[in-house]
Amino acid sequence: MSESSSSSRLLYLLGGPALLLLALALPIFGPIESRFGFGILFWMVWWWITCVVDIKLTCLVPIFVACIYSYMPLGQVLQAYVHREAVLIFGATAITCAWVRWGFARRLALNFLMRVNGSVRAQTAGWFILCGITSFVVGNTTVAAMFAPVAVASLMYAGFNTNEQRWQSKAASNILIAVAWGASVGGMATPLGGGQSVVTYGLLNKYLGQNIYFIDWTLRMVPISLLIIAGVGAMMYFMRTDMERFSGSREFYRQELEKLGPMTYEEKISLYGFALAIILAIIQPLYAPYTKGPQWAWLNPTQLFCIIPLIMLFWPSRSVKGESILSVKALRDHFPITILFMWPASVALSKILSTTGAGAVFGSWITPLVGIDDTLSIVAWTVASNALSQVTSDTAAAGVMVPLAIESMANWRGLAFGAVPWVWVTGSAISWSYAVASATGAQGIVAGYGANLRTMFVWGMIAALISVLLTILYFWFTIVVLGLDFYIMPPV
Numbered sequence: 001m002s003e004s005s006s007s008s009r010l011l012y013l014l015g016g017p018a019l020l021l022l023a024l025a026l027p028i029f030g031p032i033e034s035r036f037g038f039g040i041l042f043w044m045v046w047w048w049i050t051c052v053v054d055i056k057l058t059c060l061v062p063i064f065v066a067c068i069y070s071y072m073p074l075g076q077v078l079q080a081y082v083h084r085e086a087v088l089i090f091g092a093t094a095i096t097c098a099w100v101r102w103g104f105a106r107r108l109a110l111n112f113l114m115r116v117n118g119s120v121r122a123q124t125a126g127w128f129i130l131c132g133i134t135s136f137v138v139g140n141t142t143v144a145a146m147f148a149p150v151a152v153a154s155l156m157y158a159g160f161n162t163n164e165q166r167w168q169s170k171a172a173s174n175i176l177i178a179v180a181w182g183a184s185v186g187g188m189a190t191p192l193g194g195g196q197s198v199v200t201y202g203l204l205n206k207y208l209g210q211n212i213y214f215i216d217w218t219l220r221m222v223p224i225s226l227l228i229i230a231g232v233g234a235m236m237y238f239m240r241t242d243m244e245r246f247s248g249s250r251e252f253y254r255q256e257l258e259k260l261g262p263m264t265y266e267e268k269i270s271l272y273g274f275a276l277a278i279i280l281a282i283i284q285p286l287y288a289p290y291t292k293g294p295q296w297a298w299l300n301p302t303q304l305f306c307i308i309p310l311i312m313l314f315w316p317s318r319s320v321k322g323e324s325i326l327s328v329k330a331l332r333d334h335f336p337i338t339i340l341f342m343w344p345a346s347v348a349l350s351k352i353l354s355t356t357g358a359g360a361v362f363g364s365w366i367t368p369l370v371g372i373d374d375t376l377s378i379v380a381w382t383v384a385s386n387a388l389s390q391v392t393s394d395t396a397a398a399g400v401m402v403p404l405a406i407e408s409m410a411n412w413r414g415l416a417f418g419a420v421p422w423v424w425v426t427g428s429a430i431s432w433s434y435a436v437a438s439a440t441g442a443q444g445i446v447a448g449y450g451a452n453l454r455t456m457f458v459w460g461m462i463a464a465l466i467s468v469l470l471t472i473l474y475f476w477f478t479i480v481v482l483g484l485d486f487y488i489m490p491p492v
Contacts, residue, residue, distance in 0.1 A: 012052035016043040020065070030361035036071035037358025041349065041400065048393065049436070056337075059345030062352055072355060080348035080355075088201075091305030092192050093142045093335060094326060095277075098270035098312060101330040105146040107260055107267065108134075113154070114253045119245055120171045124178045125237045127151060131182025132229045136189035136222075137278060140394070141336040141441030143183035151179050152449050157252035166450030170242040176451035178236055180434075181463065183442035185232060187394060187431040189225040190218050191301075192278075194440075195395030200427040203402045208417060208490050213288070214281040214301055216491035224428050224474050231470050232432075232463045239459055265318045269325050273312055277304045336441055349399045359407045374480045378425055381405060382471050385429040386464060394433045394440055401426050417490045424487055425475050432467035435460030 020039030029035040040062055047058040066077040099105040109130065116126035127147070135143045155172050159165075166172040187194035191201040191214055205211045281301040291299050298307060312326035323329075353359045381401075389397035405422040412418030433440050435457045447453060478484045 009052060012046075012050040015050070015052075016046045016061070019043050019046055030357060033071060034357040034361045036065070036069070037353045037356030038361075040065055040352060041358070044345075044349065044396070045388075048396065056341040059341040062345075062348055072352065076355070077348070077352070080351040081344040087302050087306050088192055088198055090340075091309050092137065092274070092277075093139055094309035094331060095270060095274045095305075095312065096138050096142050096146060097330045097334040098266070098309075098326045099274075100146055100334045101327070102264060102266040102270060102325075103260055104263070104267040104271055106150055107257070107263070109147050109150040110253045110257045110260070113150075114250065114257065120174070120241050120243055121237045121239075123246065124174045124239065124241075125233050127175055127178040128182040128185075128233050128236050129229060131179050132185045132225075132233075135183050135186035135193055136225070137192045137274075139192075139194045139336075139441075140183040140187055141194075141445065144180055144442035144445040145334065145336060147183070148176065148179050148445050148449055151175050153256070154246075154252055158246040160450075163450030167452050170240055170452075170455065171246070173450070173452040173455050174236070174239050174241060176446040176449055177456050177459070180440070180442040180446040180451065180456075181232065181236070181460075184394065184431065184433050184440045185229055185467075186225050188221045188427050190214060190221070192281075192305075194431070195393075196389075196398040196427070196430050199395060199398040200402050200423065200430075203398075203406065204420075204423050207406050207419065207423070211300075212491045213285050215283075215285055218282070220424055220487060220491075221428065224471065225431075227470055227474060228432060228467050231466050232434075235459075235463055235466055266325055269315060270312065273308045273325075277301070277308050280304055345396070345399075349396065353400060354403050354407070359404050362404050362408075375476055377409075377422070378475050378479065379472055381422055381426050382429040382468055382475075385426045386432055386468050386471075389430045389433040390435050390460075390464060394430050397430045397433075398427065401430060415488075420490050421475070421479050421487050425471070425479075428475075429468065429471050432464055432471070434463045434467075 019042035020036075023029050023039035023042055024032070024035045026035070029038045043065075044058050044061050047053055047061070048055065062077055062080070063074075066072060066074045096105065099108075112130045113123070113126060116122050131143050131147055134147075138146070152166075155166060155175060158172075160169055160172040166176065184194075188197050188200070191197050201212075201217065280299065281304065284299070284301065287299070297303060309326055313324055313328075315325040317323045317325060353362075385397060385401045388401060402423060405426040406419040409419040409422040410417075412422065434443075436443070443451075443456065447456075475487070478487050
């Protein structure tokens with residue numbers, strides 16, 4: 001490493017604690033406790049943007065600061081990392097590790113792509129839609145981990161064998177970017193779609209004092225998710241490319257499918273286990289009135305997504321002696337370890353912002369602005385939430401913005417739960433994270449395969465603009481124009 005690069009790294013490294021000290025010195029950030037909340041936020045955001053340290057280390061900043069100065073009792077800071085709903089994503093991700101291990105993830109992608117022609121533009125839109133729909137029920141990092149290797153294999157078949165070749169080719173890079181953006185775009189469609197949905201789901205449940213059904217969440221979030229997929233997918237079809245067709249790509253998919261042969265026993269079990277958990281979660285309103293009491297607690301979706309992968313850990317494989325459907329090796333090879341840090345850290349950050357009073361201070365800044373007009377409020381929350389998710393991560397942005405929306409809009413229109421529509425607005429806007437490699441684990445994965453980060457940033461900002469405008473129009477029409485209780489009132 002050169003002397004200049006070492007100096008730059010040191011400056012980036014010191015920038016985090018410097019921002020904390022700056023926040024502590026400025027009265028605008030409120031009392032000293034609130035200043036610590038803001039300072040920790042700025043520190044973490046800076047390190048996430050610059051990637052000067054591993055993202056997992058950044059997640060430990062609140063603990064490090066608490067060890068130096070007790071802005072909160074250390075035990076309370078540690079407790080802030082506890083996140084019950086994270087089991088949903090951990091369990092779902094564990095099951096999809098079995099998909100990757102036994103080839104079902106590959107089969108799913110190849111079957112889809114066999115139905116898309118060799119046009120570069122169609123392939124780009126096709127990857128985006130496939131990953132977007134899959135991300136309804138699987139976290140963004142996992143979706144990218146599942147499908148990026150298949151996309152790279154097809155690009156190698158078309159002659160793009162190295163990261164440099166894929167970086168230099170607009171067509172090849174667009175395919176990888178489509179995987180990352182698709183993996184991110186469906187994250188709010190269900191509570192299983194990613195860290196941001198888990199954080200938002202948990203915070204909304206806490207605010208309402210009860211757990212809402214998965215189906216109630218999904219009915220509200222799928223329409224806006226499909227609208228964004230359509231809008232950004234259309235944009236991706238017209239992204240600049242340096243070639244119109246890939247040579248032999250469909251033949252590659254056919255050959256790879258033939259190699260896989262018929263679905264194996266292990267593939268079927270891993271698919272059926274996931275499908276069972278999804279189906280039971282969706283139809284929960286039908287059986288919930290008849291399954292009350294501790295003996296039925298296992299039917300809660302959170303418990304189901306813990307139980308099913310545990311069963312798979314002991315369910316023997318038929319084709320590999322001594323291995324289970326889900327094994328420790330499969331988890332070690334395919335489970336994105338970053339999620340074990342990011343989600344709890346996002347929850348911890350949101351609790352710290354609330355406990356230190358930083359959330360209330362932020363609310364005091366924006367309440368005069370967002371209280372003037374409902375349309376202006378929708379614009380403000382959408383733009384602010386999306387901007388933060390572009391430069392940190394969607395999960396971290398959810399941990400910051402959703403509590404702020406709840407605190408700031410709790411008395412909107414004098415309603416008992418006035419913040420409910422603003423949770424939908426804020427949560428939706430957080431999921432459209434495209435521009436920066438650090439915004440989601442998906443972008444980080446495709447960057448490692450040679451996706452052109454300049455292309456990702458430029459077109460990502462355009463995609464974000466389209467997504468923000470569509471989000472504003474959608475919620476302006478449903479909340480302001482139609483005044484739908486469907487979004488304004490809590491699910492019942």
